[in-house]
Amino acid sequence: MPRTTYQPKSNPRKQQLNPLDTFFLDQARAKELDDPTAALCVFITKESGDYPTGRTLVLRNIDGQLGVFINKSSPKWNQKDQGISLQTYWPSVEIQYRIKASCVTLDPKLIRHSWKQRPETPQKLDWFYETVKPQSANLDPKEAINLATKLKELILPDQSTAPNSATGLLLEPFEFEKLELRSRDLPHHREKFVLIEGIWQHYPMVP
């Protein structure tokens, strides 16, 4: 029976594009060029009233997946349940990514292990959030002046153990948008990848 509409033939040998691989390759190029932003992302959540808010976090590669280390006492811990977005821009390679992802809590064993490698002040801050005030709470003016001393004096309940509030998220992206700047004579290259029923669909976009 003749085909009346155009149906592209599927090519089973064609490798499925995984945008996470491309993301890591682009990031590796930025790292090679000593780009100071290569390891960073803006982690975007919705505050109450749906107002968007972003903050810079170190973006980790955890066994080939994206992850972040955060503290549960921060407002972003609850905000993440409404969905998160990530944004990166690496000036060295002129590439921007916008990523939508769901998240799951990282294995506590991994958190405990990596927490031990942290410098003393961030470790003490994690215990400060746990025992004195949550992260991002307001400080009284006097508390603000004395914070450094207070942290120095803080005796960790157990020098080598992360508090329960020190945690991390494994990010499971379902949408990537990549914008690659091109030289003046060429339009920028923009494309989107959306995970639909386990398969990445690719959409070129108007830049």
Ligand SMILES: Cc1cc2nc3c(=O)[nH]c(=O)nc-3n(C[C@H](O)[C@H](O)[C@H](O)COP(=O)(O)O)c2cc1C
């Ligand atoms: C370069 C840079 C890296 C940062 N990395 C982290 C990080 O990995 N984890 C983190 O919780 N905060 C990190 N921060 C601090 C956050 O931007 C933010 O101030 C803090 O997490 C409080 O966020 P909140 O208002 O959502 O509670 C970093 C800040 C900068 C400038």
